Amino acid sequence: xxxxxxxxxxxxxxxxxxxxxxxxxxxxxxxxxxxxxxxxxxxxxxxxxxxxxxxxxxxxxxxxxxxxxxxxxxxxxxxxxxxxxxxxxxxxxxxxxxxxxxxxxxxxxxxxxxxxxxxxxxxxxxxxxxxxxxxxxxxxxxxxxxxxxxxxxxxxxxxxxxxxxxxxxxxxxxxxxxxxxxxxxxxxxxxxxxxxxxxxxxxxxxxxxxxxxxxxxxxxxxxxxxxxxxxxxxxxxxxxxxxxxxxxxxxxxxxxxxxxxxxxxxxxxxxxxxxxxxxxxxxxxxxxxxx
Amino acid sequence: xxxxxxxxxxxxxxxxxxxxxxxxxxxxxxxxxxxxxxxxxxxxxxxxxxxxxxxxxxxxxxxxxxxxxxxxxxxxxxxxxxxxxxxxxxxxxxxxxxxxxxxxxxxxxxxxxxxxxxxxxxxxxxxxxxxxxxxxxxxxxxxxxxxxxxxxxxxxxxxxxxxxxxxxxxxxxxxxxxxxxxxxxxxxxxxxxxxxxxxxxxxxxxxxxxxxxxxxxxxxxxxxxxxxxxxxxxxxxxxxxxxxxxxxxxxxxxxxxxxxxxxxxxxxxxxxxxxxxxxxxxxxxxxxxxx
DNA sequence: GTTCCGCATGAATCGATAG
DNA sequence: ACTATCGATTCATGCGGAA
Numbered sequence: 001x002x003x004x005x006x007x008x009x010x011x012x013x014x015x016x017x018x019x020x021x022x023x024x025x026x027x028x029x030x031x032x033x034x035x036x037x038x039x040x041x042x043x044x045x046x047x048x049x050x051x052x053x054x055x056x057x058x059x060x061x062x063x064x065x066x067x068x069x070x071x072x073x074x075x076x077x078x079x080x081x082x083x084x085x086x087x088x089x090x091x092x093x094x095x096x097x098x099x100x101x102x103x104x105x106x107x108x109x110x111x112x113x114x115x116x117x118x119x120x121x122x123x124x125x126x127x128x129x130x131x132x133x134x135x136x137x138x139x140x141x142x143x144x145x146x147x148x149x150x151x152x153x154x155x156x157x158x159x160x161x162x163x164x165x166x167x168x169x170x171x172x173x174x175x176x177x178x179x180x181x182x183x184x185x186x187x188x189x190x191x192x193x194x195x196x197x198x199x200x201x202x203x204x205x206x207x208x209x210x211x212x213x214x215x216x217x218x219x220x221x222x223x224x225x226x227x228x229x230x231x232x233x234x235x236x237x238x239x240x241x242x243x244x245x246x247x248x249x250x251x252x253x254x255x256x257x258x259x260x261x262x263x264x265x266x267x268x269x270x271x272x273x274x275x276x277x278x279x280x281x282x283x284x285x286x287x288x289x290x291x
Numbered sequence: 292x293x294x295x296x297x298x299x300x301x302x303x304x305x306x307x308x309x310x311x312x313x314x315x316x317x318x319x320x321x322x323x324x325x326x327x328x329x330x331x332x333x334x335x336x337x338x339x340x341x342x343x344x345x346x347x348x349x350x351x352x353x354x355x356x357x358x359x360x361x362x363x364x365x366x367x368x369x370x371x372x373x374x375x376x377x378x379x380x381x382x383x384x385x386x387x388x389x390x391x392x393x394x395x396x397x398x399x400x401x402x403x404x405x406x407x408x409x410x411x412x413x414x415x416x417x418x419x420x421x422x423x424x425x426x427x428x429x430x431x432x433x434x435x436x437x438x439x440x441x442x443x444x445x446x447x448x449x450x451x452x453x454x455x456x457x458x459x460x461x462x463x464x465x466x467x468x469x470x471x472x473x474x475x476x477x478x479x480x481x482x483x484x485x486x487x488x489x490x491x492x493x494x495x496x497x498x499x500x501x502x503x504x505x506x507x508x509x510x511x512x513x514x515x516x517x518x519x520x521x522x523x524x525x526x527x528x529x530x531x532x533x534x535x536x537x538x539x540x541x542x543x544x545x546x547x548x549x550x551x552x553x554x555x556x557x558x559x560x561x562x563x564x565x566x567x568x569x570x571x572x573x574x575x576x577x578x579x580x581x582x
Numbered sequence: 583g584t585t586c587c588g589c590a591t592g593a594a595t596c597g598a599t600a601g
Numbered sequence: 602a603c604t605a606t607c608g609a610t611t612c613a614t615g616c617g618g619a620a
Contacts, residue, residue: 078594116610
């Protein structure tokens, strides 16, 4: 198997056929939501969502290592005043395929989409469903420990951002690794709620999640050199982060426009890794803008 | 119908038979969790949970007003390394009964139960499933507005405590109503994530939730004089809070020990409401301790 | 180089209007 | 009647320009 980060343009169901069975350590993805991203995959109707998704999850089950983990970022839409059931239906059907539904993490979004309606408040959270092939899976809990106390969450957020910048400036790789060093001590294990802000940077791909999201799960479920897959790559956040963290990232995207975005991001990231542009201000600035 | 707060000792399925149809404005409850509170209703096995719960929800559907709301606090247990599906199964079955699954709020528990396991982190959130009989239901959004900005959550917590105390000292009822006045302006609507601490006050009933939880939903879904029902009353938090807020509370509990707890709490609360003990420090202190 | 302020902008949802 | 489109609503965040 290819040991270098690589992205593919095409349908995951087909592209994955060339992937070896039991080869991937972590699958982290945020598939197109029902009725969103209409250009992609023809825009899936909520009632057809499960049926549409199952062929993908079946192939993902095959390529995942027995010790690997599949983290699915998803949230059901409101349809005619009710939460649609396609997500909980999907859990049932994936269990039938052989997946274990190990855990449900919550992404508590600090800045959720605004709006006011007579019958509901702003939706401020998304599901991060953890699936596994076996009850024994790799989990490196120490890698995601956080400072103790009330201030932990906001502090961590600021820390990780600052830390990343400084770490990038110094060696251009493995950002976030040294978070613990900055605070030094009194670390505790986190919970199953992640409290992160969405990012509004990415003008060209609206559905991007913050780096911190895949970063957290990559730290938790993989070690350096492991294989990370995002079958609905989008603008490539997961693959890019995985690559920066010294993992081997694989990304698949069917929309050429998004693929190109990811390609640009990734090549830039690799470029930054080269010694000669270690202090390249222009590149750094531009990378930041495109994210 | 009885217009005074009242609690019943018995099985909700039977007690509710005497309740009029379409009479309750809000049902807020945290039923015995699967395999928890084993004395209650014989301790329900996760695999039997849905089957066990449906007769209750069917009766609740009957007594709820068409404009009313049912808020169900629940979280699935881990069984053999997996999250059990009885909660999502329950959503399906309740929809078949005629319930609308309008929304899923998250209770993000600030101080979750401690512990460490090799394959999962501490569970730090619970579901608050909102069900309705009709798409048009009462919702008084202005009653739960919060201060803007980063400081909102911690600020609100302090505010509501102070406010409650001062409000109680002055007139002994309707705590929390004037929260907005203390800050004065810049209030925003909240989201569907509630970030509250659990309370460990109640030593005698382990499954108790904080006052703020029913308080928030009572403010949101009812006005003064409305009827609030908790068919799995436990130590009586919901009924007690409802009563303090000028609503008519109905509580049903099958375990005599819990019923007695609730009875003691409630009589104390009513006692406090009487003018002559307006400044009774002892009573206030004790009530606070027992919650 | 800071800090401060104004402004645009979202994985949204409802209800009304148009076809 | 049923579907598609559009305007109104709302707030945390990051950006750019100004002091």
